[in-house]
Amino acid sequence: MSELALDSTTDADESLIELASVVRSALAVGGESWDRRAAPDRERWARYGELGWLSLLVPESRGGAEAAERAAAVVARGLGRACRREPYVAAVMAAGCLAGLPATPAVEALLGGLSSGALLGVLAWQCESGDGAGPPARLPVRAAGAEDTRGALELSGTAWWVPTAHADTYLVAAEYNGTTLLAEVDPGGAGVRVVPSGAADGTVWARLELHQARLPGSAVLAVGEHVHRALRTAIHTGTVLCAAELLGLVDRMLELTVGYLSTRRQFGRPIGSFQVLQHRAVDMWLQQRLADAALDGALRRVCAPGTDERIRALAASSAKARTSAAALRVANEAVQLHGAIGFTDEYELGRYVNRALVLASWLGNARAHARRHDRLLAS
Numbered sequence: 001m002s003e004l005a006l007d008s009t010t011d012a013d014e015s016l017i018e019l020a021s022v023v024r025s026a027l028a029v030g031g032e033s034w035d036r037r038a039a040p041d042r043e044r045w046a047r048y049g050e051l052g053w054l055s056l057l058v059p060e061s062r063g064g065a066e067a068a069e070r071a072a073a074v075v076a077r078g079l080g081r082a083c084r085r086e087p088y089v090a091a092v093m094a095a096g097c098l099a100g101l102p103a104t105p106a107v108e109a110l111l112g113g114l115s116s117g118a119l120l121g122v123l124a125w126q127c128e129s130g131d132g133a134g135p136p137a138r139l140p141v142r143a144a145g146a147e148d149t150r151g152a153l154e155l156s157g158t159a160w161w162v163p164t165a166h167a168d169t170y171l172v173a174a175e176y177n178g179t180t181l182l183a184e185v186d187p188g189g190a191g192v193r194v195v196p197s198g199a200a201d202g203t204v205w206a207r208l209e210l211h212q213a214r215l216p217g218s219a220v221l222a223v224g225e226h227v228h229r230a231l232r233t234a235i236h237t238g239t240v241l242c243a244a245e246l247l248g249l250v251d252r253m254l255e256l257t258v259g260y261l262s263t264r265r266q267f268g269r270p271i272g273s274f275q276v277l278q279h280r281a282v283d284m285w286l287q288q289r290l291a292d293a294a295l296d297g298a299l300r301r302v303c304a305p306g307t308d309e310r311i312r313a314l315a316a317s318s319a320k321a322r323t324s325a326a327a328l329r330v331a332n333e334a335v336q337l338h339g340a341i342g343f344t345d346e347y348e349l350g351r352y353v354n355r356a357l358v359l360a361s362w363l364g365n366a367r368a369h370a371r372r373h374d375r376l377l378a379s
Helices: 003-007 009-024 042-050 069-081 087-097 105-118 225-263 275-303 309-343 348-363 365-379
Strands: 121-124 143-145 152-162 169-176 179-185 193-198 204-216 219-223
Touching: 003 275, 042 105, 042 152, 069 087, 069 225, 069 275, 087 105, 087 121, 087 169, 087 348, 105 121, 105 219, 121 152, 121 179, 143 365, 152 179, 219 225, 225 275, 225 309, 225 348, 275 309, 309 348, 309 365
Parallel strands: 121 169, 143 169
Antiparallel strands: 143 152, 152 204, 169 179, 179 219, 193 204
């Protein structure tokens, strides 16, 4: 699949409309109850794999589509517009990280399962403290022992803010002898504890606690500087894709608000005819357009040939800072213009607001990325 197939103006617009329409039909808007603590729908997840959405950033030689980040951003934005809660961005990050490693049998087997949707796996690397913007200075998990199939490996530490507690496998990044190691961890293994935590949008996140978790040497996927580079690239890519999903939420919140202003009547006419409300709607539209421009600019930079890590980091922070701020501002205005109905789970807008609260903070909030962007520019 080429980037052009997803990036042409007409096809991309039609794809987003169709994607949002199909996926949103599975929400409570159609009468189905909305489970606030539902696990990811595995049938739908497998469908994502069949459509090739999970392997967009995987090279064609390794069974993927070999598309650029812009293609994955189109899907992420469409899923945001449909308010889907599956950890799509996190899964694409995991597949992208594996694709950046040497092609060993263990890596290829896991990459095939993640790309097809047969497995749900996510990266685990974040610390409890820190702003979450960009790769951490130190990883919270330490590894000790052999680094190949000749011996066992022990992992100790806690990885925070893992995007799902329902993964089949976790790809844990750990410090090992002064370098970075990536290991596959079974959530049901000895010494492994997955502590679930509910988020505002109904998703269940996890804290992965490892207490001398003993793994076979075959669980080590790779070790060395190439793991460090692959992880950093995956984090930058995931930040841009999270920005795209946030923009999809903004698109729909703006659409819902304009529709409500057009139909809600007060004093014998639609409230959208009042100038003060028109001005507030225009402010929301401006936030959407600014976020769209920031994302487009970021994608142009990360998709350019020969882009180095500093440019990727700048692009990621620029997009995430703008879209996080825009999503929260648009969500606030949308609720104000809707009145009390905007807070409820029964009304569609409430779900978008809750989802925006979660994604605006994940991988770094607006303030953290603005600070990081400034530091990178000064360096």
